[in-house]
Amino acid sequence: MKMIVAIIRDSDNDAVSQALVTGGFRVTRIASTGGFLRRGSSTLMIGVEDDKVDAAIQVLKDNTTPPEEASAKRATLFVIPVEHY
Numbered sequence: 001m002k003m004i005v006a007i008i009r010d011s012d013n014d015a016v017s018q019a020l021v022t023g024g025f026r027v028t029r030i031a032s033t034g035g036f037l038r039r040g041s042s043t044l045m046i047g048v049e050d051d052k053v054d055a056a057i058q059v060l061k062d063n064t065t066p067p068e069e070a071s072a073k074r075a076t077l078f079v080i081p082v083e084h085y
Helices: 010-022 050-063
Strands: 002-009 027-034 041-048 075-081
Touching: 002 050, 010 027, 010 041, 010 050, 027 050, 041 050, 050 075
Parallel strands: none
Antiparallel strands: 002 041, 002 075, 027 041
């Protein structure tokens, strides 16, 4: 079991959350602000089985909009093993 922590732009939140739910993933959204992406952001926590990690990441890639600035990111992801928790 893995926990994906995805920090995305607020503007992408609805599309990404809906796509994840439609794809059978469970999502918890935490409103976040601050300097991590230097704009309004949302933190999504997605618990997935090991064999579904790549599918969840693909949903994130497919549903985030490309940044306008060359140095900006679509999202920041952390994949954390949580078997023992």
